[in-house]
Amino acid sequence: MYSQGLDNLGDLPPEQEAELVATFQARIDAEEKIEPKDWMPARYRHTLVRQISQHAHSEVVGMLPEGNWLTRAPSLHRKAILLAKVQDEAGHGAYLYSAAETLGVSRQEMVDDLIAGKARYSSIFNYPTPTWADVGAIGWLVDGAAIINQVPLCRCSYGPYARAMVRICREESFHQRQGYDIMQSLCSGTDAQREMAQDALNRWWWPSLMMFGPPDSDSVHSDQSMAWKIKRFSNDDLRQKFIDITIPQAEHLGLNVPDPDLRWDEESQHYEFGPIDWEEFSAVLAGDGPCNEERADAFAHKYEDGAWVREAAAAYAQKHTTQSKGKS
Amino acid sequence: MSNASNQGWPLYEVFVRAKAGLDHRHVGSVHAPDDELALQHARELYTRRMEGVSLWVVRSSAIVASDPASSDALFAPAQDKIYRHPTFYTVPEGVDNL
Ligand SMILES: [Fe+2]
Numbered sequence: 251m252y253s254q255g256l257d258n259l260g261d262l263p264p265e266q267e268a269e270l271v272a273t274f275q276a277r278i279d280a281e282e283k284i285e286p287k288d289w290m291p292a293r294y295r296h297t298l299v300r301q302i303s304q305h306a307h308s309e310v311v312g313m314l315p316e317g318n319w320l321t322r323a324p325s326l327h328r329k330a331i332l333l334a335k336v337q338d339e340a341g342h343g344a345y346l347y348s349a350a351e352t353l354g355v356s357r358q359e360m361v362d363d364l365i366a367g368k369a370r371y372s373s374i375f376n377y378p379t380p381t382w383a384d385v386g387a388i389g390w391l392v393d394g395a396a397i398i399n400q401v402p403l404c405r406c407s408y409g410p411y412a413r414a415m416v417r418i419c420r421e422e423s424f425h426q427r428q429g430y431d432i433m434q435s436l437c438s439g440t441d442a443q444r445e446m447a448q449d450a451l452n453r454w455w456w457p458s459l460m461m462f463g464p465p466d467s468d469s470v471h472s473d474q475s476m477a478w479k480i481k482r483f484s485n486d487d488l489r490q491k492f493i494d495i496t497i498p499q500a501e502h503l504g505l506n507v508p509d510p511d512l513r514w515d516e517e518s519q520h521y522e523f524g525p526i527d528w529e530e531f532s533a534v535l536a537g538d539g540p541c542n543e544e545r546a547d548a549f550a551h552k553y554e555d556g557a558w559v560r561e562a563a564a565a566y567a568q569k570h571t572t573q574s575k576g577k578s
Numbered sequence: 579m580s581n582a583s584n585q586g587w588p589l590y591e592v593f594v595r596a597k598a599g600l601d602h603r604h605v606g607s608v609h610a611p612d613d614e615l616a617l618q619h620a621r622e623l624y625t626r627r628m629e630g631v632s633l634w635v636v637r638s639s640a641i642v643a644s645d646p647a648s649s650d651a652l653f654a655p656a657q658d659k660i661y662r663h664p665t666f667y668t669v670p671e672g673v674d675n676l
Pocket residue numbers: 309338339342418422
């Protein structure tokens with residue numbers, strides 16, 4: 251159903267293009283949704299393809315750090331929950347690849363880019379998960395940060411992306427709660443368990459804050475994305491919101507947030523926090539994080555391992571089409 | 579080793595009936611090599627939380643859609659036929675159940 255009304259921008263005289271752009275922006279300003287076959291500026295399409303495909307890759311690569319614990323979860327109950335959570339993330343990837351496909355890029359191209367190491371995904375998934383508490387910290391903090399980022403995307407101007415986000419957000423709060431539940435169990439356990447929870451918070455806190463992207467002063471794509479209503483709030487606003495929401499949750503667990511500069515500011519009614527190490531962020535994005543290579547290899551191998559299933563399914567489908575053609 | 583093995587998998591649109599008495603509603607799409615697997619994929623992707631009691635999948639290529647460029651020609655004529663709506667008529671004061 252999502253065939254493309256491709257914008258043959260090259261063929262349009264400039265006045266006509268300006269008119270189309272003006273009508274397009276007016277629709278956005280009026281909070282109308284843009285649908286796949288509608289005319290859209292090439293840059294809007296391009297921005298969305300980049301953002302949605304990166305988002306899809308993040309969901310898919312995001313399965314790896316937690317997948318690490320699927321066979322080692324401490325009980326059958328925890329294992330069933332984690333399995334369901336990881337399966338949801340696969341689904342999120344699938345919803346998002348579909349949304350990107352409506353813009354004229356094929357799923358195979360996107361997957362190939364990921365395998366070739368050409369695609370970006372969220373920096374957070376390049377950190378290791380050495381303990382069970384990491385699974386708790388990921389659900390609580392990483393899915394928590396994702397929720398803050400994703401809720402405004404439910405109102406994104408591009409219809410298929412917004413609809414995918416509605417479905418995703420519906421599933422995310424289970425992810426966050428199961429993570430917090432793991433943290434709670436650990437924090438009400440032995441000293442060693444509490445230490446394990448604290449250690450996980452220490453390692454995941456700063457990378458979670460980086461999930462909201464560079465500070466507004468350095469954010470390259472922000473203004474245009476805001477005008478197009480792809481983005482609704484700035485990186486810094488969302489980050490602040492996450493911090494304000496999360497600190498009391500950490501206090502409830504009896505854990506210390508690893509930031510000596512953290513303090514409640516009565517006047518602004520927000521938490522003040524210390525400087526974020528943006529050099530670390532850039533390094534991880536550029537491929538120098540603790541697990542970048544491991545993730546890329548794991549994904550490529552899993553994809554290869556599954557090739558025989560895809561081939562068998564394709565051969566079976568082929569055989570059946572040939573047979574039914576033979577009969578008629 | 580063939581990255582091309584699912585390149586040609588057609589796209590299917592997925593419709594879910596949330597419960598008896600409601601229409602099937604479009605929820606998204608899946609790629610699959612054939613109808614049977616499309617249904618399996620749709621079940622796995624869109625009904626993991628009791629979202630539905632019935633599923634339809636249909637090849638996206640089988641759907642005939644109107645072109646947004648001609649939406650004026652198709653839908654605008656309805657705009658000047660407001661007499662098709664009950665709110666067009668004024669009901670005299672004191673007249674009920676109309
Ligand atoms: Fe997700």
